[in-house]
Amino acid sequence: MAETVDRERIAAAVRELLRAIGSDPDSAELASTPFRVADAYSEFFSGVGQDPMQHLVDSVPVGDETGELVMLRDIELRSVCEHHLLPFRGRAHIAYRPGDRIVGLSALPKVVETLAARPQVQERLGQQIVDALESGLAPEGVLVVLEASHGCVADRGVRQTEAVTVTVASSGALAQPAARSEVMALIGGAAGRHSSGANR
Structure with missing residues (x-):
């Protein structure tokens, strides 16, 4: 990778x-x-100028041999807020309903890491992960839940050291209320009880 x-x-x-x-x-x-x-x-900021799609090029066809859902929970997340250049960290949970192709599970944390390693806001990051999976795998639906603690909330201003921000981004079949609720229940914890986010 080129040094940026x-x-x-x-x-x-x-x-x-x-x-x-x-x-x-x-x-x-x-x-x-x-x-x-x-x-x-x-x-x-090693993700600046890097394409997250590089991690999805080795997808494989599965046809009718896959199940209904692929989920990877508790992916470690670290990024830097573009507003104050202070860190935010937490977890990402990714679920997708495969179309004709799947990708190795290790590719999902790599997509998260690449997109997080640049000045970010949490709300945009979730949608960017959805967009990458949509483009790279053409799944029937994607759901991304991010839970993170922000330095700009904990260490300055309101100084809420225990506050956790939860965002949700979804697409396709997993943006439908029933399917989305089922996946949120599988994720569990705070992400399953409290959410705010953007659907498309």
């Missing part, structure tokens, strides 16, 4: 930021900080 993050520019920007808050970036304590931040940002 310019570490030198990030380090220079962090040095300026440290000066702007009244700190000395040349002090012994902070001298290495700009480069550490650059390395961290390179990891946090």
Whole structure:
């Protein structure tokens, strides 16, 4: 994959930021900080410019041999909110009703990771995961539930350290109320009891 993050520019920007808050970036304590931040940002934003569809190219035909639903719960999720560049983290739950093709289960966390590794908002991320699966697998329906705690809610402003945001995005057959409720029950927990989201 091509490197999209310019570490030198990030380090220079962090040095300026440290000066702007009244700190000395040349002090012994902070001298290495700009480069550490650059390395961290390179990891946090490695999905910028990357295509999540690359993880779905090895799908295989299944015809009538598959079941009614494929679900992967509790995928670890980490991203950075585009509003304050503070992290949010939690879990993603993905379900899809196969059409003619399925993909290896490890591909689903890779899709989540690629889309999450860029400045994001949780509401958009869920829909982007749905769109990727729709384009890559042409399933009969997709449901994505994200549960995450946000630094911009926990560490600034209202400082609600225990608040969890739940979003739902769905398409096709899994956007229908009965099917959607069945999948939400399988997911269980907070995602099954409280949800807000976007259907199409």
